[in-house]
Amino acid sequence: EADIYQTPRYLVIGTGKKITLECSQTMGHDKMYWYQQDPGMELHLIHYSYGVNSTEKGDLSSESTVSRIRTEHFPLTLESARPSHTSQYLCASSGSGTVSNQPQHFGDGTRLSIL
């Protein structure tokens, strides 16, 4: 069982608020990822990191930002939330080496609703 945790699980908040979604993993994985997913729909990569102080934008443009100051922690921040940010956000991690040897482990997600 993978140990990757996301908090909060659910968040309902008003427009204009600053939001930080937390993601932590206890596996010592170098690689971490953020995906945006409408429930049961396609996964869209929005950010990834291959190690401390390394972050890259994903395939889907996002107004969110990320940081990677510690190996185990990869928070995602929205400076000013808008209704268009309403979605589910999934965090994942994988170890070093080729992807085929190190599958991605996912957290259970944060379901975000912006009123």
Added chain:
Amino acid sequence: QQQVKQSPQSLIVQKGGIPIINCAYENTAFDYFPWYQQFPGKGPALLIAIRPDVSEKKEGRFTISFNKSAKQFSLHIMDSQPGDSATYFCAASKGAQKLVFGQGTRLTINP
């Protein structure tokens, strides 16, 4: 550009049937093809994966069939059960690069 195309979008099968989910890819450099299973309220979990040097891989009731020349791979679920009802995602990657996911298939197994 959608590099991995998955079909069907949704599928309903009776218990004991064999649902088949198909994926087609474009990048011939892909060398890793996993399938993920996602239940409502949960994150996707790795189900089974295959490399292009084999044509088939079985793990329990789950089988991946791989056709390198056609650039297609599929997931078969033998003796399907209502507990298999979930959303299934195929994916592909090249080496250590990030995964490219298909669009997902919502599978329902009726009792």
